[in-house]
Amino acid sequence: MIEFHDLTKVYGTTTAVDHLTVTVRPGVVTGFLGPNGAGKSTAMRAVLGLDRPTSGTVLVAGRPFVEHPAPLHTMGALLDARAVHPSRTAHRHLLGLARSNGIEPRRVDEVLDLVGLSAVAHRKAGTFSLGMAQRLGIGAALLGDPQVIMLDEPVNGLDPDGIRWIRTLLKSLAAEGRTVFISSHLMSEMALTADHLIVLGRGRLIADAPLADLTGTRTAVRVRTPEGTRLAAVLARPGVTVTPDDGGLTVTGADSDEIAATALAVGVLVTELTPLHDSLEDAYLALTKDEVEYSAQPTTATTTKVAR
Numbered sequence: 001m002i003e004f005h006d007l008t009k010v011y012g013t014t015t016a017v018d019h020l021t022v023t024v025r026p027g028v029v030t031g032f033l034g035p036n037g038a039g040k041s042t043a044m045r046a047v048l049g050l051d052r053p054t055s056g057t058v059l060v061a062g063r064p065f066v067e068h069p070a071p072l073h074t075m076g077a078l079l080d081a082r083a084v085h086p087s088r089t090a091h092r093h094l095l096g097l098a099r100s101n102g103i104e105p106r107r108v109d110e111v112l113d114l115v116g117l118s119a120v121a122h123r124k125a126g127t128f129s130l131g132m133a134q135r136l137g138i139g140a141a142l143l144g145d146p147q148v149i150m151l152d153e154p155v156n157g158l159d160p161d162g163i164r165w166i167r168t169l170l171k172s173l174a175a176e177g178r179t180v181f182i183s184s185h186l187m188s189e190m191a192l193t194a195d196h197l198i199v200l201g202r203g204r205l206i207a208d209a210p211l212a213d214l215t216g217t218r219t220a221v222r223v224r225t226p227e228g229t230r231l232a233a234v235l236a237r238p239g240v241t242v243t244p245d246d247g248g249l250t251v252t253g254a255d256s257d258e259i260a261a262t263a264l265a266v267g268v269l270v271t272e273l274t275p276l277h278d279s280l281e282d283a284y285l286a287l288t289k290d291e292v293e294y295s296a297q298p299t300t301a302t303t304t305k306v307a308r
Protein backbone atom coordinates (compact mmCIF):
# COMPACT_ATOMS: atom_id res chain seq x y z
CA MET A 1 0.00 0.00 0.00
CA ILE A 2 1.14 3.56 -0.70
CA GLU A 3 -0.42 6.29 1.46
CA PHE A 4 -0.16 9.96 0.60
CA HIS A 5 -1.09 12.11 3.62
CA ASP A 6 -1.65 15.78 2.80
CA LEU A 7 1.45 15.80 0.59
CA THR A 8 2.54 19.18 -0.75
CA LYS A 9 5.64 19.93 -2.81
CA VAL A 10 6.49 23.48 -3.80
CA TYR A 11 9.33 24.40 -6.19
CA GLY A 12 9.91 28.15 -5.98
CA THR A 13 6.62 29.64 -7.12
CA THR A 14 5.22 26.33 -8.50
CA THR A 15 3.06 24.10 -6.34
CA ALA A 16 3.74 20.76 -8.04
CA VAL A 17 1.68 18.67 -5.57
CA ASP A 18 -1.05 20.35 -3.55
CA HIS A 19 -2.34 18.71 -0.33
CA LEU A 20 -2.62 15.24 -1.89
CA THR A 21 -4.31 12.64 0.32
CA VAL A 22 -4.98 9.30 -1.35
CA THR A 23 -4.22 5.60 -0.83
CA VAL A 24 -2.97 3.20 -3.52
CA ARG A 25 -4.32 -0.20 -2.56
CA PRO A 26 -3.02 -3.74 -3.08
CA GLY A 27 -4.62 -6.33 -5.36
CA VAL A 28 -5.47 -3.99 -8.23
CA VAL A 29 -3.61 -2.06 -10.92
CA THR A 30 -3.94 1.64 -10.12
CA GLY A 31 -3.39 4.07 -12.99
CA PHE A 32 -2.03 7.54 -12.18
CA LEU A 33 -3.25 10.09 -14.72
CA GLY A 34 -3.07 13.82 -15.23
CA PRO A 35 -2.10 16.40 -17.84
CA ASN A 36 1.53 17.38 -18.41
CA GLY A 37 2.86 19.13 -15.33
CA ALA A 38 0.05 17.81 -13.08
CA GLY A 39 2.55 16.57 -10.50
CA LYS A 40 2.61 12.80 -11.12
CA SER A 41 6.40 12.43 -11.33
CA THR A 42 6.89 14.74 -8.35
CA ALA A 43 4.47 12.62 -6.29
CA MET A 44 6.29 9.44 -7.38
CA ARG A 45 9.68 10.93 -6.47
CA ALA A 46 8.27 11.78 -3.05
CA VAL A 47 7.20 8.12 -2.66
CA LEU A 48 10.81 7.08 -3.21
CA GLY A 49 12.16 9.76 -0.87
CA LEU A 50 14.05 11.40 -3.79
CA ASP A 51 12.25 14.71 -3.18
CA ARG A 52 11.64 15.98 0.32
CA PRO A 53 7.99 17.06 0.73
CA THR A 54 7.33 20.70 1.60
CA SER A 55 4.72 19.27 3.99
CA GLY A 56 2.85 16.02 4.48
CA THR A 57 4.08 12.45 4.29
CA VAL A 58 4.12 9.40 2.01
CA LEU A 59 4.22 5.90 3.47
CA VAL A 60 5.05 2.67 1.63
CA ALA A 61 3.89 -0.48 3.43
CA GLY A 62 3.35 1.58 6.57
CA ARG A 63 6.54 3.66 6.78
CA PRO A 64 8.65 6.08 4.74
CA PHE A 65 10.32 4.11 1.92
CA VAL A 66 13.87 5.07 2.95
CA GLU A 67 13.27 3.67 6.44
CA HIS A 68 12.71 0.11 5.16
CA PRO A 69 15.70 -2.12 6.00
CA ALA A 70 15.50 -3.92 2.60
CA PRO A 71 13.92 -1.31 0.30
CA LEU A 72 14.07 -3.36 -2.94
CA HIS A 73 12.10 -6.14 -1.25
CA THR A 74 9.44 -3.64 -0.23
CA MET A 75 9.01 -1.62 -3.43
CA GLY A 76 10.43 -1.74 -6.92
CA ALA A 77 10.21 1.46 -8.94
CA LEU A 78 11.03 2.72 -12.40
CA LEU A 79 11.09 6.48 -12.90
CA ASP A 80 13.64 6.96 -15.68
CA ALA A 81 14.59 4.02 -17.90
CA ARG A 82 17.70 5.83 -19.17
CA ALA A 83 19.18 6.22 -15.68
CA VAL A 84 21.54 3.25 -16.20
CA HIS A 85 25.30 3.53 -16.70
CA PRO A 86 25.61 3.19 -20.51
CA SER A 87 28.81 1.12 -20.47
CA ARG A 88 27.43 -1.43 -18.00
CA THR A 89 25.79 -4.57 -19.40
CA ALA A 90 22.21 -5.43 -18.44
CA HIS A 91 23.50 -8.38 -16.42
CA ARG A 92 26.12 -6.34 -14.55
CA HIS A 93 23.63 -3.58 -13.83
CA LEU A 94 21.18 -6.01 -12.23
CA LEU A 95 23.96 -7.95 -10.47
CA GLY A 96 25.26 -4.73 -8.86
CA LEU A 97 21.75 -3.93 -7.61
CA ALA A 98 21.26 -7.50 -6.37
CA ARG A 99 24.59 -7.50 -4.46
CA SER A 100 23.95 -4.17 -2.78
CA ASN A 101 20.50 -5.31 -1.69
CA GLY A 102 21.34 -8.79 -0.41
CA ILE A 103 19.56 -10.52 -3.31
CA GLU A 104 20.78 -13.90 -4.61
CA PRO A 105 22.74 -13.51 -7.90
CA ARG A 106 20.63 -16.24 -9.55
CA ARG A 107 17.61 -13.92 -9.31
CA VAL A 108 19.35 -11.78 -11.98
CA ASP A 109 18.98 -14.50 -14.62
CA GLU A 110 15.38 -15.14 -13.58
CA VAL A 111 14.55 -11.45 -13.99
CA LEU A 112 16.36 -11.13 -17.34
CA ASP A 113 14.26 -14.04 -18.55
CA LEU A 114 11.06 -12.52 -17.14
CA VAL A 115 11.60 -9.23 -18.99
CA GLY A 116 12.75 -10.92 -22.21
CA LEU A 117 16.36 -9.65 -22.15
CA SER A 118 18.28 -12.93 -21.71
CA ALA A 119 19.60 -12.82 -25.28
CA VAL A 120 21.09 -9.34 -24.77
CA ALA A 121 22.13 -9.76 -21.13
CA HIS A 122 25.79 -9.07 -21.93
CA ARG A 123 25.24 -6.07 -24.17
CA LYS A 124 25.98 -2.59 -22.90
CA ALA A 125 22.84 -0.79 -21.72
CA GLY A 126 23.93 2.31 -23.68
CA THR A 127 23.25 0.42 -26.93
CA PHE A 128 19.67 -0.46 -25.90
CA SER A 129 16.59 0.95 -27.63
CA LEU A 130 14.12 2.81 -25.41
CA GLY A 131 11.91 -0.29 -25.28
CA MET A 132 14.84 -2.50 -24.17
CA ALA A 133 15.83 0.11 -21.56
CA GLN A 134 12.22 0.09 -20.28
CA ARG A 135 12.39 -3.70 -19.94
CA LEU A 136 15.69 -3.44 -18.04
CA GLY A 137 14.20 -0.80 -15.72
CA ILE A 138 11.17 -2.99 -15.09
CA GLY A 139 13.54 -5.91 -14.40
CA ALA A 140 15.39 -3.81 -11.81
CA ALA A 141 12.06 -2.94 -10.19
CA LEU A 142 11.14 -6.64 -9.93
CA LEU A 143 14.56 -7.83 -8.70
CA GLY A 144 13.61 -7.88 -5.00
CA ASP A 145 10.24 -9.57 -5.65
CA PRO A 146 8.58 -6.56 -4.00
CA GLN A 147 5.02 -6.21 -2.69
CA VAL A 148 4.73 -2.71 -4.18
CA ILE A 149 5.59 -1.85 -7.81
CA MET A 150 5.58 1.76 -9.00
CA LEU A 151 6.35 2.58 -12.64
CA ASP A 152 6.35 6.00 -14.33
CA GLU A 153 5.16 5.60 -17.96
CA PRO A 154 6.07 1.88 -18.21
CA VAL A 155 4.75 1.42 -21.75
CA ASN A 156 6.76 4.35 -23.08
CA GLY A 157 8.87 3.01 -25.98
CA LEU A 158 7.43 -0.50 -25.99
CA ASP A 159 6.20 -2.05 -29.23
CA PRO A 160 2.70 -3.67 -29.37
CA ASP A 161 4.13 -7.01 -28.28
CA GLY A 162 5.90 -5.32 -25.35
CA ILE A 163 2.76 -3.38 -24.40
CA ARG A 164 0.73 -6.59 -24.26
CA TRP A 165 3.52 -8.24 -22.24
CA ILE A 166 3.58 -5.51 -19.61
CA ARG A 167 -0.23 -5.41 -19.41
CA THR A 168 -0.32 -9.13 -18.64
CA LEU A 169 2.60 -8.84 -16.18
CA LEU A 170 1.06 -5.94 -14.23
CA LYS A 171 -2.32 -7.66 -14.00
CA SER A 172 -0.73 -10.87 -12.75
CA LEU A 173 1.36 -8.97 -10.15
CA ALA A 174 -1.84 -7.30 -8.88
CA ALA A 175 -3.68 -10.65 -8.89
CA GLU A 176 -0.96 -11.96 -6.53
CA GLY A 177 -2.05 -9.26 -4.06
CA ARG A 178 0.68 -6.72 -4.80
CA THR A 179 0.23 -2.97 -5.06
CA VAL A 180 0.76 -1.85 -8.67
CA PHE A 181 0.91 1.91 -9.33
CA ILE A 182 1.58 3.15 -12.88
CA SER A 183 1.43 6.50 -14.61
CA SER A 184 0.56 6.89 -18.27
CA HIS A 185 -0.80 9.29 -20.85
CA LEU A 186 -2.14 6.43 -23.01
CA MET A 187 -5.83 6.29 -22.18
CA SER A 188 -6.61 3.32 -24.41
CA GLU A 189 -3.89 1.32 -22.67
CA MET A 190 -5.01 2.43 -19.21
CA ALA A 191 -8.56 1.36 -20.05
CA LEU A 192 -7.23 -2.16 -20.72
CA THR A 193 -4.77 -2.38 -17.82
CA ALA A 194 -5.99 -0.39 -14.81
CA ASP A 195 -8.75 -1.37 -12.39
CA HIS A 196 -8.63 1.88 -10.46
CA LEU A 197 -7.62 5.42 -11.39
CA ILE A 198 -6.17 8.34 -9.50
CA VAL A 199 -6.28 11.59 -11.49
CA LEU A 200 -4.30 14.73 -10.65
CA GLY A 201 -4.86 18.22 -12.03
CA ARG A 202 -2.44 21.04 -11.14
CA GLY A 203 -1.16 18.97 -8.21
CA ARG A 204 -4.61 18.36 -6.73
CA LEU A 205 -6.61 15.12 -6.55
CA ILE A 206 -9.51 15.31 -8.99
CA ALA A 207 -10.58 11.65 -9.11
CA ASP A 208 -9.98 8.48 -7.11
CA ALA A 209 -12.35 5.86 -8.49
CA PRO A 210 -12.67 2.43 -10.09
CA LEU A 211 -12.22 2.54 -13.87
CA ALA A 212 -15.79 1.26 -14.30
CA ASP A 213 -17.18 4.25 -12.37
CA LEU A 214 -15.39 6.71 -14.65
CA THR A 215 -16.42 5.07 -17.91
CA GLY A 216 -19.63 3.36 -16.79
CA THR A 217 -22.12 6.09 -17.63
CA ARG A 218 -24.35 4.68 -20.32
CA THR A 219 -24.87 7.57 -22.68
CA ALA A 220 -26.66 6.26 -25.76
CA VAL A 221 -27.91 3.17 -27.62
CA ARG A 222 -27.06 2.33 -31.22
CA VAL A 223 -30.03 0.74 -33.02
CA ARG A 224 -29.94 -1.03 -36.38
CA THR A 225 -33.27 -1.40 -38.15
CA PRO A 226 -34.49 -1.33 -41.75
CA GLU A 227 -37.40 0.88 -40.56
CA GLY A 228 -35.52 3.75 -38.93
CA THR A 229 -38.02 6.45 -39.78
CA ARG A 230 -40.97 4.51 -38.30
CA LEU A 231 -39.09 3.55 -35.14
CA ALA A 232 -37.86 7.13 -34.66
CA ALA A 233 -41.47 8.36 -34.86
CA VAL A 234 -42.75 5.95 -32.19
CA LEU A 235 -39.78 6.57 -29.87
CA ALA A 236 -40.19 10.34 -30.02
CA ARG A 237 -41.13 11.93 -26.67
CA PRO A 238 -39.69 14.67 -24.48
CA GLY A 239 -36.26 13.67 -23.16
CA VAL A 240 -35.55 11.17 -25.96
CA THR A 241 -33.28 12.16 -28.83
CA VAL A 242 -33.12 10.04 -31.95
CA THR A 243 -30.35 10.75 -34.45
CA PRO A 244 -30.26 8.86 -37.76
CA ASP A 245 -26.80 7.52 -38.51
CA ASP A 246 -25.19 5.16 -40.96
CA GLY A 247 -27.83 2.40 -41.41
CA GLY A 248 -29.59 2.99 -38.09
CA LEU A 249 -30.32 5.32 -35.19
CA THR A 250 -28.48 6.60 -32.13
CA VAL A 251 -30.92 7.03 -29.26
CA THR A 252 -30.33 8.93 -26.02
CA GLY A 253 -32.83 9.14 -23.15
CA ALA A 254 -34.17 5.57 -23.57
CA ASP A 255 -32.45 2.31 -22.69
CA SER A 256 -32.18 -0.88 -24.78
CA ASP A 257 -35.10 -2.60 -22.99
CA GLU A 258 -37.45 0.31 -23.66
CA ILE A 259 -36.40 0.57 -27.31
CA ALA A 260 -36.84 -3.19 -27.83
CA ALA A 261 -40.30 -3.15 -26.22
CA THR A 262 -41.40 -0.17 -28.31
CA ALA A 263 -40.15 -1.79 -31.53
CA LEU A 264 -41.88 -5.08 -30.69
CA ALA A 265 -45.16 -3.32 -29.90
CA VAL A 266 -45.30 -1.74 -33.37
CA GLY A 267 -43.79 -4.72 -35.22
CA VAL A 268 -40.53 -3.04 -36.28
CA LEU A 269 -37.58 -5.39 -36.89
CA VAL A 270 -34.45 -4.48 -34.87
CA THR A 271 -31.19 -6.22 -35.79
CA GLU A 272 -28.84 -4.56 -33.26
CA LEU A 273 -29.15 -2.76 -29.91
CA THR A 274 -25.77 -1.69 -28.51
CA PRO A 275 -25.41 0.44 -25.36
CA LEU A 276 -22.66 3.03 -25.90
CA HIS A 277 -20.42 4.33 -23.11
CA ASP A 278 -18.02 7.21 -22.79
CA SER A 279 -14.49 6.05 -23.56
CA LEU A 280 -11.88 6.58 -20.83
CA GLU A 281 -10.40 9.28 -23.04
CA ASP A 282 -13.72 11.17 -23.06
CA ALA A 283 -14.16 10.77 -19.32
CA TYR A 284 -10.55 11.86 -18.68
CA LEU A 285 -10.76 14.90 -20.96
CA ALA A 286 -14.02 15.98 -19.31
CA LEU A 287 -12.46 15.62 -15.85
CA THR A 288 -9.29 17.53 -16.70
CA LYS A 289 -10.62 20.15 -19.12
CA ASP A 290 -10.04 22.99 -16.64
CA GLU A 291 -6.73 21.60 -15.39
CA VAL A 292 -4.60 21.62 -18.52
CA GLU A 293 -1.64 23.97 -18.22
CA TYR A 294 -0.06 23.33 -21.60
CA SER A 295 -2.45 23.06 -24.57
CA ALA A 296 -2.60 23.85 -28.27
CA GLN A 297 -5.60 25.18 -30.17
CA PRO A 298 -7.86 22.28 -31.18
CA THR A 299 -7.87 21.44 -34.88
CA THR A 300 -10.96 19.19 -34.86
CA ALA A 301 -13.37 18.29 -32.10
CA THR A 302 -13.94 14.57 -31.79
CA THR A 303 -15.42 12.33 -29.14
CA THR A 304 -15.32 8.60 -29.04
CA LYS A 305 -18.12 6.42 -27.76
CA VAL A 306 -17.30 2.80 -27.23
CA ALA A 307 -19.55 -0.24 -27.34
CA ARG A 308 -19.14 -2.83 -24.59
Ligand SMILES: Nc1ncnc2c1ncn2[C@@H]1O[C@H](COP(=O)(O)OP(=O)(O)OP(=O)(O)O)[C@@H](O)[C@H]1O
Pocket residue numbers: 011014015016034035036037038039040041042043
Ligand atom coordinates in the same frame (compact mmCIF):
# COMPACT_ATOMS: atom_id res chain seq x y z
N1 LIG B 1 12.97 20.04 -9.99
C1 LIG B 1 12.01 20.93 -10.30
N2 LIG B 1 12.21 22.23 -10.17
C2 LIG B 1 11.25 23.14 -10.46
N3 LIG B 1 10.01 22.80 -10.90
C3 LIG B 1 9.75 21.50 -11.05
C4 LIG B 1 10.73 20.49 -10.76
N4 LIG B 1 10.17 19.27 -11.01
C5 LIG B 1 8.91 19.51 -11.44
N5 LIG B 1 8.66 20.84 -11.46
C6 LIG B 1 7.38 21.46 -11.83
O1 LIG B 1 6.37 20.87 -11.08
C7 LIG B 1 5.20 20.67 -11.86
C8 LIG B 1 4.82 19.21 -11.87
O2 LIG B 1 5.78 18.50 -12.67
P1 LIG B 1 5.77 16.91 -12.80
O3 LIG B 1 6.96 16.55 -13.63
O4 LIG B 1 5.66 16.30 -11.46
O5 LIG B 1 4.42 16.67 -13.61
P2 LIG B 1 3.93 15.37 -14.39
O6 LIG B 1 2.48 15.21 -14.06
O7 LIG B 1 4.82 14.21 -14.10
O8 LIG B 1 4.08 15.84 -15.89
P3 LIG B 1 4.35 15.00 -17.26
O9 LIG B 1 3.07 14.27 -17.54
O10 LIG B 1 4.60 16.07 -18.26
O11 LIG B 1 5.53 14.10 -17.01
C9 LIG B 1 5.51 21.26 -13.23
O12 LIG B 1 5.03 22.59 -13.27
C10 LIG B 1 7.02 21.22 -13.29
O13 LIG B 1 7.53 22.24 -14.12
